Amino acid sequence: MTDEEIISLFFERSEQAISELAAKHGKAVRRIVRNILSDEEDVKECVNDTWLGVWNSIPPNRPDPLRAYVCRIARNLAAKKYHSNTAEKRNSQYDFALEELAECIPDRSTVEDTVAAKELTETINRFLDTLSYEDKFVFMRRYWYADSLSEIAAMAGMSYQSAAVRLHRVKGKLKKELLKEGVPV
């Protein structure tokens, strides 16, 4: 079934929309959620909340592309769950990914967090536009999808070493970009 047909089912308020959505994009959603949350019960709950979130937002939204929209909802829910779950041990792929990225992003605790996040989003969006496809792929898979380096290397047909070197280089470039924008690093 095409994404347009699935969205039509949501607009018709047909429950088949959820099962079709899960069949088409369920694996991608579970993969992101599982990269962020290590507890399988949390994963199931978050995936179900994702379907509910999509159900509640389509309509009025008519997202294109649908997969990015669904994955974003899943990632948001998983990240919230992760940060609110104090019992969560810091050992997930997501935690390692955040730890790495925090090394090259300065602490601007004096700035309102949401403003700081918005500025950072804009900077990273612009930064991603300057990268080669391979560099962007490595960065996004590591920090948005929270994949491990070995998984990224396998997906891109690179050696582990190559993926690691790329990521290191991209983080260095991001750090330079932040410096250029006057952010003390």
Add this chain to the structure above:
Amino acid sequence: MKRETISLALNSLDDRHITDTAVFSPERIQCSPERIVYMKRKRIVTFALAAALMLVLGISAFAIWGIPRFTGTHPMPKTAEYTNLYALPEIEKDVGYPVTVPEHFSNGYAFSMLCVDGEAVFGESYEVLKEYYSVHVTYTRDGEPDLSLSLSPVLEFESISEAPVRTPSEQRTVSGVTVDLNRDHYKLVPEDYEKTEADLEREAAGHYYISFGSDQIEEREVAFADFTLDNVSYTLMDMAAKEASLDTLAQMAGEIIEEAKA
């Protein structure tokens, strides 16, 4: 910056970046210098398999004293394809090293095609550190899958590379030369494939590689024989390996070594 803030910022990245990277799309790669080496092998192997092999060959990137280096295709004036070996003396002159390429092997495999490709080692800013030619040969035998032989000069960088050295399945001394023999299992899987417990166990045991991005699950046994002769690296490869493949490749390696010594 707080992790929560970084997480919040990442969550709001543009859809196009998320969509662009949902699946690795080689067609989006511009002519960046580290583009996968041996793309010409597409003639004999699928892209996915070639990409998977790159994981093992580990020749796309390495580091020296923490400084990254990349190898990749590079425009060079003498790249060419040959369907016979009459021009071998000129080829050796062009590539700058001895090329020992038997026309026939005793097991019936015969020369079919030879390609000379340009490659280079690049520095961190993609500056060319060293140019060189590689040679790729295809051998055929009726009713059997093709075998390939690749040659490239031993690069001075390789001796001090920090790239991990993998343990061969087997090592033999053939005509006085050490030949590393490897038999590996490749599983090409769709992007959304989730590794099973068995996959993880076999990966940990070694010589088992999973490559994401194929349309459907495809499994292959691949055998390699690697050796160095006159400062030239030789790799014999059988992409449809059977029980006897390592013996076959070792024997063929021996014949190349003997021919080089003759």
